Amino acid sequence: xxxxxxxxxxxxxxxxxxxxxxxxxxxxxxxxxxxxxxxxxxxxxxxxxxxxxxxxxxxxxxxxxxxxxxxxxxxxxxxxxxxxxxxxxxxxxxxxxxxxxxxxxxxxxxxxxxxxxxxxxxxx
Numbered sequence: 001x002x003x004x005x006x007x008x009x010x011x012x013x014x015x016x017x018x019x020x021x022x023x024x025x026x027x028x029x030x031x032x033x034x035x036x037x038x039x040x041x042x043x044x045x046x047x048x049x050x051x052x053x054x055x056x057x058x059x060x061x062x063x064x065x066x067x068x069x070x071x072x073x074x075x076x077x078x079x080x081x082x083x084x085x086x087x088x089x090x091x092x093x094x095x096x097x098x099x100x101x102x103x104x105x106x107x108x109x110x111x112x113x114x115x116x117x118x119x120x121x122x123x124x
Contacts, residue, residue, distance in 0.1 A: 008034060010053070030112070036061060037054075037113070038061055056085070064093075
């Protein structure tokens, strides 16, 4: 596959956005960054992405609200939720809301790569 897969990374913390961007670019993804749910929705209206990787806890529109908005407008777009404050119940809830995956922080590059490649390879 020659074409890079495009990932939208949504996180309110600049340091986490940059870290995720660096990690995902190493494994060959094209990355676009958004600092919140509202900015992510605006970017989604202007171009196509293969996957959205979103933090769960953000001010304003949080990851759950963003997930529901994406599923309402772009039902085929996979969304992976990443959080440092998650529990089993949180994971179960976001998966029920339509998340394609769930990653707990801190996470390794191999965990992210495994999750992303599995989801993208199954995307229709």
